[in-house]
Amino acid sequence: MDRDRFIAGINWPGTAVLVFVGLAWEAAVRTGLLEYEYLPAPSTIALGFGELASQGILAPDIAHTLISVAIAWAVAIVLGISLGFLLGLSPVARRYSLASIEILRPMPGVAFAPVGLLLFGFSLKTEMVVTILPVLWPVLVNTIGGVTGVHQRLYDVGRTFRLGRRDTILRIILPAAMPPIIVGARISLGLALVLAVVAEMVGNPEGLGYAIVREQQALRPDLMFAYIVTVGVIGIVLNAGMLALAKASFPSARQLRGG
Amino acid sequence: MTSTEGRSGADEKAAGPAFECRSVTVEFPHKFGRKRIIEDISFLVRSGEFLTIVGPSGTGKTTLLRAMGGLTPTASGSVLVHGKELDGPPEDVVIVFQDYSNALLQWRTIAANVAFGIERTLERRETEQRVHDALALVGLEKNADDYPWQLSGGMQQRVQIARALALRPAVMLMDEPFAALDAMTKASMQDELLRVRDRTRTSFVFITHDIEEAVYLGDRIAVLTGSPGRIDRIFEIGLPAPRDQLTTRQLPKFLEYRYAVHQAIGRIHG
Numbered sequence: 001m002d003r004d005r006f007i008a009g010i011n012w013p014g015t016a017v018l019v020f021v022g023l024a025w026e027a028a029v030r031t032g033l034l035e036y037e038y039l040p041a042p043s044t045i046a047l048g049f050g051e052l053a054s055q056g057i058l059a060p061d062i063a064h065t066l067i068s069v070a071i072a073w074a075v076a077i078v079l080g081i082s083l084g085f086l087l088g089l090s091p092v093a094r095r096y097s098l099a100s101i102e103i104l105r106p107m108p109g110v111a112f113a114p115v116g117l118l119l120f121g122f123s124l125k126t127e128m129v130v131t132i133l134p135v136l137w138p139v140l141v142n143t144i145g146g147v148t149g150v151h152q153r154l155y156d157v158g159r160t161f162r163l164g165r166r167d168t169i170l171r172i173i174l175p176a177a178m179p180p181i182i183v184g185a186r187i188s189l190g191l192a193l194v195l196a197v198v199a200e201m202v203g204n205p206e207g208l209g210y211a212i213v214r215e216q217q218a219l220r221p222d223l224m225f226a227y228i229v230t231v232g233v234i235g236i237v238l239n240a241g242m243l244a245l246a247k248a249s250f251p252s253a254r255q256l257r258g259g
Numbered sequence: 260m261t262s263t264e265g266r267s268g269a270d271e272k273a274a275g276p277a278f279e280c281r282s283v284t285v286e287f288p289h290k291f292g293r294k295r296i297i298e299d300i301s302f303l304v305r306s307g308e309f310l311t312i313v314g315p316s317g318t319g320k321t322t323l324l325r326a327m328g329g330l331t332p333t334a335s336g337s338v339l340v341h342g343k344e345l346d347g348p349p350e351d352v353v354i355v356f357q358d359y360s361n362a363l364l365q366w367r368t369i370a371a372n373v374a375f376g377i378e379r380t381l382e383r384r385e386t387e388q389r390v391h392d393a394l395a396l397v398g399l400e401k402n403a404d405d406y407p408w409q410l411s412g413g414m415q416q417r418v419q420i421a422r423a424l425a426l427r428p429a430v431m432l433m434d435e436p437f438a439a440l441d442a443m444t445k446a447s448m449q450d451e452l453l454r455v456r457d458r459t460r461t462s463f464v465f466i467t468h469d470i471e472e473a474v475y476l477g478d479r480i481a482v483l484t485g486s487p488g489r490i491d492r493i494f495e496i497g498l499p500a501p502r503d504q505l506t507t508r509q510l511p512k513f514l515e516y517r518y519a520v521h522q523a524i525g526r527i528h529g
Contacts, residue, residue: 153361159330159347160354161376161426171375175366250366 038221045229048222057211062230064207068124068196069189069238072131076139076188081181084143085169088177094144101140109134109195113203122204130199135192142184146177182246189242193235208234276342277462278304278327278352278430283336284487285319285326295487296322299336302481302490304430307460309453312490313473314483315524320466323483324434327464328354340430351429355436359416363407369418370394370403376426393421396455413444417451424455430462437472446504449476453502470524474516475502482523492523 022042028034029041040048052058087094109130116129150173158168200209208231215224283300286293297319304310314320325331327338329348340349353376356362364372373390381389394400397417407415416436423431437445453476456463467473473480480494496516498507507513 151361153356153358154364156330156354156356157362157364157375160328160352162348162350163379167379172364175364178366 040222040225044222045225048220048226049229052223052226058226058230061206061208061211061227062234065193065196065200065209065231066234068127068131068199068207069192072128072135072196073185073189073192075128075132076135076192077185080136080139080184080188081143084140084181085147085173087140088144088147089169089173104133105137105141107133110198110202113199116203124204124206126203127196127199130203131192131195134195135188138184138187138191139181140184142180142187143177146180147173149180150176178250182250186239186242186246189238190235193231193238197231276303277306277308277340278464279339279342280327281337281339283323283326283338284334285322285331286334293334295334297326297483298487298489300483300488300490301336302493304462304464306429306462307456309456309463309465309476309478310481311465311467311473311477311479312481312483313467313470313520313524314488316468317486318483319486319488320468320483321434323488324354324432324464324466328352328432330354353423353426353428353431355416355419355423355431355433357435357438359412359419359436359439360407362419363415363422365407368404368406369399369410372407372418373422373425375422389425389427390421393425396424396458397421397451411444413440413448416440416448420452420455424459424461427459428461430464433463433465435467436465438467438469445472450502450504452476457501470517470520471508474498474513474520475504475507480516480520482520484524494520494523 025034026041026043029039049058087097109132112133113126113130116126120126120129154172154176155168158172163171196207197209197212200207200211201213204210208227212224212227212231215221215227280300280302284298285296287296288294300323302310312320312323322331326333329338329345329352337344339345340352343349345352364375367375370390373393374386377389378386390403391400394403397420399414399417399421402410402414402418407418410418416439420431420436437448440448449472452463452465455461463476465473465476474496477494477496480496481490482492482494483489484491494516498510498512498516
């Protein structure tokens with residue numbers, strides 16, 4: 001049953017296009033149609049993976065980047081949801097802080113890399129300076145939107161059933177605001193990976209981001225592409241994991257179905 | 260019928276009126292001063308009585324109901340439940356809102372929605388029993404595990420009514436609960452509500468702008484007119500019970516009441 005559903009769930013035409021592009025790429029490089037020194041064929045990249053694995057350097061690089069993603073995302077979730085509730089529930093707090101948020105929000109996180117370098121040198125701290133701020137926004141903004149978007153009638157329902165403030169927040173506002181919060185958390189997770197890789201390229205010589213630069217400078221495009229593919233696969237896995245977790249925790253959220 | 264048990268709390272208090280409004284006036288802030296929405300409203304609701312309040316739009320029907328439910332403060336006058344003046348939403352009184360899809364908790368199953376008002380105070384087994392009884396009362400036992408958005412409008416409104424009934428309130432305040440439903444669903448819901456009243460002896464205050472609905476359901480009809488809204492007249496409706504969608508509506512008396520209520524509203528709005 002599960003296997004049948006899994007097979008039925010596969011996007012066959014999409015997969016076919018992917019396989020076709022890969023084969024065309026392979027053929028183009030082998031026949032000399034594409035003559036570019038630094039574009040290896042998919043088979044060469046696959047061999048690169050083998051080399052990285054046998055040297056045992058792929059796993060530590062992945063681990064470093066994943067840890068950075070986890071820290072930045074966890075900080076964003078905790079800070080974003082608690083600040084989002086504070087701002088969502090208090091019109092006064094919103095009035096004082098929304099202007100600041102709107103000014104800070106469009107600033108690219110990478111722009112703070114030099115600041116981080118001055119403060120912390122080439123380190124995980126600098127990586128966090130670059131990563132956390134941009135990752136915070138989707139959670140924060142979606143939480144504020146989710147909390148302020150709770151329908152007035154639900155507050156009436158809470159009052160007619162005599163809920164106190166704590167129960168109103170826990171039993172009405174939090175679950176009602178959950179779908180947009182989950183969307184924000186998902187966007188943040190994807191962003192966290194992108195920014196961690198960028199930060200490792202410019203601010204912290206470790207992890208997958210630095211490895212891509214390292215292999216580029218070593219003139220090993222096969223290994224460089226192997227790292228790039230790794231980043232892509234991690235992105236897909238993180239997104240799928242997040243979706244599965246959200247679906248399992250909130251089976252009622254219609255918005256999550258088939259997302 | 261287990262649902263009538265445990266209502267002894269309401270029965271003990273059956274001697275006096277379940278609910279009373281004493282010259283209730285409600286005002287809202289308006290530009291530079293205050294706008295009076297309803298004025299000097301007085302009536303009482305007997306235990307087990309079905310009181311309908313009918314009036315054209317803009318006469319403050321919803322405001323009156325919210326004041327009765329403790330959601331809107333009164334400028335003067337008082338609302339009494341079992342002789343006790345209320346400040347804030349009282350125990351034993353619960354509101355059923357018109358917009359059922361906004362009023363239901365979309366992330367909860369039907370059973371969990373019905374449990375919402377009682378799960379904090381009652382034991383789990385008692386909660387489950389009451390949820391089961393309330394769902395049986397509105398004919399939704401089979402939908403306990405569905406989500407609100409999987410049900411039709413009429414069924415969703417039944418869920419809201421079941422959620423209120425699970426609390427076993429002495430008084431149910433209903434704000435045009437059937438206004439968004441089609442004619443056939445509306446008719447069956449009206450009969451269902453009267454059956455629920457007969458079984459539970461809950462008092463109902465039912466607001467509507469539909470005069471026929473007010474006559475069909477009501478033991479008495481209060482007519483709300485003007486701006487600010489005032490209760491102009493209260494009609495005693497002497498139609499035989501149980502009421503029937505076909506025969507009751509054809510009775511000469513039904514038509515007389517309908518005419519009289521129309522006149523009472525039209526005299527001011529004509």
